[in-house]
Amino acid sequence: MPKPQPELLPWVPMVTTYAMACCHFARVRFCDGCQLATDLQAKASLGETTHEYLDIAGSPIFNSQAKEPIFGPLMPGLQSNLASIQTVSGTGANHLAGPFLARYLCPTRVFIPAQTWINHRSIWEVAGVPVAEYPYYSSATKTLDLAGMLNALATANTNDVVVLQACAHNPTGVDLSQSQWRQVADLVRRKSLFVVFDGAYQGFAPGDVNGDAWAVRHFTENILASESTTHPGMCVAQSFSKNFGLYGERVGALHLVVPPHLSAEGVQVTFSLQR
Numbered sequence: 498m499p500k501p502q503p504e505l506l507p508w509v510p511m512v513t514t515y516a517m518a519c520c521h522f523a524r525v526r527f528c529d530g531c532q533l534a535t536d537l538q539a540k541a542s543l544g545e546t547t548h549e550y551l552d553i554a555g556s557p558i559f560n561s562q563a564k565e566p567i568f569g570p571l572m573p574g575l576q577s578n579l580a581s582i583q584t585v586s587g588t589g590a591n592h593l594a595g596p597f598l599a600r601y602l603c604p605t606r607v608f609i610p611a612q613t614w615i616n617h618r619s620i621w622e623v624a625g626v627p628v629a630e631y632p633y634y635s636s637a638t639k640t641l642d643l644a645g646m647l648n649a650l651a652t653a654n655t656n657d658v659v660v661l662q663a664c665a666h667n668p669t670g671v672d673l674s675q676s677q678w679r680q681v682a683d684l685v686r687r688k689s690l691f692v693v694f695d696g697a698y699q700g701f702a703p704g705d706v707n708g709d710a711w712a713v714r715h716f717t718e719n720i721l722a723s724e725s726t727t728h729p730g731m732c733v734a735q736s737f738s739k740n741f742g743l744y745g746e747r748v749g750a751l752h753l754v755v756p757p758h759l760s761a762e763g764v765q766v767t768f769s770l771q772r
């Protein structure tokens with residue numbers, strides 16, 4: 498069993514209440530009248546007292562709260578650079594990122610780790626983007642193959658996509674150190690690549706929610722500080738399945754960090770039209 502994460506506790510009521518309220522709706526409404534009052538109370542605590550449609554991008558309250566654990570102290574300066582939608586867990590977030598980026602970014606390739614969560618390859622194949630692998634784990638040294646990773650990513654073209662697991666890499670368990678993340682971030686910036694961070698395990702790696710968000714926040718800071726008009730931005734596919742134990746409720750979000758020369762409002766609209 499993973500250790501309880503004190504830093505995650507403030508978000509537990511929000512995410513679990515949301516999941517209870519929305520995902521059990523059909524059962525409650527049609528099968529179990531006694532439960533209705535409880536679930537309505539849960540919805541009411543989110544300021545939602547009806548079962549009308551949500552925004553096409555999902556619950557605005559959920560979307561706003563979901564940003565906090567991953568972007569943390571960057572949030573105040575990030576508001577106008579962030580577009581977010583609620584997704585069917587982390588799998589749904591990855592699945593929305595694929596076709597969205599295939600259509601609007603037109604990458605020539607997507608780079609995934611040589612060993613990774615099995616669905617990365619199929620998601621991007623379905624999106625119609627040629628998949629390339631970058632070396633990740635060296636079985637000889639039992640550590641990260643940073644040189645192999647950087648060499649492979651150096652062959653990428655502008656606007657190509659790089660899928661990076663934010664922490665607790667599945668399946669190797671090997672993560673980058675902060676200095677290694679910095680080297681990848683420099684290369685990404687130099688070559689104007691688009692990173693999709695897959696964050697399915699925030700709070701699981703060093704036992705520190707903020708430590709697990711370090712890479713996402715570092716890349717985000719780079720984008721915000723960028724004066725380049727070629728930096729394409731970055732996505733975070735966020736899952737609450739593991740860290741909140743909400744496997745069955747399928748709770749996740751997709752965030753897009755928009756560089757200063759582009760409009761997050763425009764992306765938010767396009768995100769919604771895409772669904």
Ligand SMILES: Cc1ncc(COP(=O)(O)O)c(C=O)c1O
Nearest residue numbers: 586587588614667695697736738
């Ligand atoms: C790296 C990675 N990304 C995404 C997911 C999918 O997350 P979810 O269960 O929330 O769909 C997983 C699940 O195992 C995963 O390991």
